[in-house]
Amino acid sequence: MNVDRRRLEQSIEELGRIGQTPRGGLTRLALTDEDKRGRDWMVARMREAGLTVTVDQMGNIFGQRAGTASLPPVMMGSHVDSVPTGGRYDGQLGVLCGLEVIRTLNDQKLRTRHPVTLAIFTNEEGARFQPAMIASGVMAGKIALEDAYNARDKDGIRLLDELERIGYLGSEPCVPRPFRAYLELHIEQGPFLEEEGLSVGVVEGIVAIAWSRLTIHGVQDHAGPTPMRIRHDALVAAAEVIGGVRRIAREIGGDLVTTIGNLVVTPNIVNAIPGRVTLSIDMRDPQDATLDQALARLTSVVREACEREGVRYELENYWRVPYTPFDRDLVDTVERAARGAGARYRRIRSGAGHDAQYMAAIGPTGMVFVPSHDGRSHCEEEFTAIDDIEHGARTLLLAAVDLAGQA
């Protein structure tokens, strides 16, 4: 039993056109018009495949294929939102492989005991509304619905208002729902599978993640007549923090990664000493204890940099997800499926957060990775070869059938 490689390729191509950038990437920020068009396209395909489609209070979309018994579903899913100038595989590929699995079950007229459900989660990226994975977070009871509704994008627009505007404010409660298993296929977004010539990663768990926000208050002044001796430059302090955050990763070593991805300067003109800088700090490690250590060092790095420049600051550690190990039986199931699919595979940990991280708090969860060319992701150059995608999709198919049980 295998998926239809051509059909899968074509659906990647078609959905990839919605929000496509001139250089072949994707800009489809959560709850924008492009996201609505992506969702509409998916809902149409789900209905064509005979699924019963429902939408919950967070705009999560569920398409259910009935089982022969009254049992909780095997759920497959991912997201269709992207980062700005991101790629066409991140998120989208998991949703489309899930759709392909269902289409294959239909082609084979294969009935399963458990229903099989395809899920599309809202605002996984966190590029527009923060935190990331906000909708699976609400479903898992980790984020309050009210807080999620009140999340605002950089222009101050509320998530709730955008959900309503694009017509995806559903009525189903966004609460933990029982499932036999949650399976998410995703691109690795790192270099390991490609470096080792493998097609599939059997994901054992997701690293711990901490997000912090730093605001530095300098003294805005004229860049010309202000002598160096009286300056309190917010950007000079920020630069020291950036160097210090890189040093934390180098000194602690191992699998720790640290990134400053967002930085905004005020007033941001050539001839004014920056009066304010806000920046983000993203740190990840498989060990929660290592992340604690990194956060402690961050506090010192920031304090020292700001004291040296004589500037005030606020440092807020506003989001933390602990290391998430996946269900051991489910990891074994996925590994069996990878073997059955004839894929060259290995066990791997995810360095990126996924909705699977929150779903693991509700029920047995697993993931299937496929390689990212040059390890690149969150960029227009994101690419995964169709051979690898086929192996991944087939792994997903075999695992889903195994879990749902042939009737």
Place this chain on the structure above:
Amino acid sequence: MNVDRRRLEQSIEELGRIGQTPRGGLTRLALTDEDKRGRDWMVARMREAGLTVTVDQMGNIFGQRAGTASLPPVMMGSHVDSVPTGGRYDGQLGVLCGLEVIRTLNDQKLRTRHPVTLAIFTNEEGARFQPAMIASGVMAGKIALEDAYNARDKDGIRLLDELERIGYLGSEPCVPRPFRAYLELHIEQGPFLEEEGLSVGVVEGIVAIAWSRLTIHGVQDHAGPTPMRIRHDALVAAAEVIGGVRRIAREIGGDLVTTIGNLVVTPNIVNAIPGRVTLSIDMRDPQDATLDQALARLTSVVREACEREGVRYELENYWRVPYTPFDRDLVDTVERAARGAGARYRRIRSGAGHDAQYMAAIGPTGMVFVPSHDGRSHCEEEFTAIDDIEHGARTLLLAAVDLAGQA
């Protein structure tokens, strides 16, 4: 003979309301609706004072009070555009003190041999269109009119189109025009006058200025699964450049000032390694040779920072104004006027660029500085006490009458 302190205070108050920020500063970017309202207010006051108002091809406004002889005018001027969240004194004060001088001449029914002209220059700040002082630069023949017309703001809007839109695209040629003297009153924007308890600075010249633009091309990638060893982070390289540019000022010392005021990250989201950073470098020194030395060091700082992170870059030194000494006789005239006005004063150099810098290439030019509280400028806290303003305005009045000659 003295200016009317109350009337001057009131006009500062009135013009300061146009584009006023909630915290009492000013946002009146060049050629915006606020700038148009500021210009309209000034033109109305100039007409009330009996001046003949003309506008040139760059939107520079001239209001002329006739002299008794057919001689070139004594020109006073400055600008009414501001930086974002700037102050209500930078630029505006020079224009209003010039207006007050003319009103005083009218009150006194004092006729002068030379005409006396009030000038308002377009886009002095360079906050919206670059380079700064673009319109006096065109007048002095240092910037081509076509290049100035094609300058674009960050949204891609052309200067020419905005001039036309706000109704200030005049017909007078923007070319060097003869003048007896150009006098500009301005806030010091630095701490020296206040530190020494002085009311007036007699400006001897303006420091040399160099503006550069750096674009760093890193490799945009996901902040999670991308191990530190394969990263090429444009912001990490930028942070090294920021530290290095600060170090250039510390190592060369003296009066050299270096500032990175503008920095933009792409894609600028929490969980993506920055793929591109653009930033500005502003360096100033009274000695052209020192600035050459600083620019050479900048080249090394950028090369080393970018090599270390393995990122590509383009460094463009796109604007340079040499040290501008003012006319010695005119500096003596201003000093005499300061003495006559009963001001505590000293000779000083300007660390900021002003339209006077380009005007000095056309004819005899001088400036009058008044103190900036705490040396602060280009910020909402910008403040100059009315006692100091009165001393400065009276200095301007006495110098203007001296140069224009009582009829």
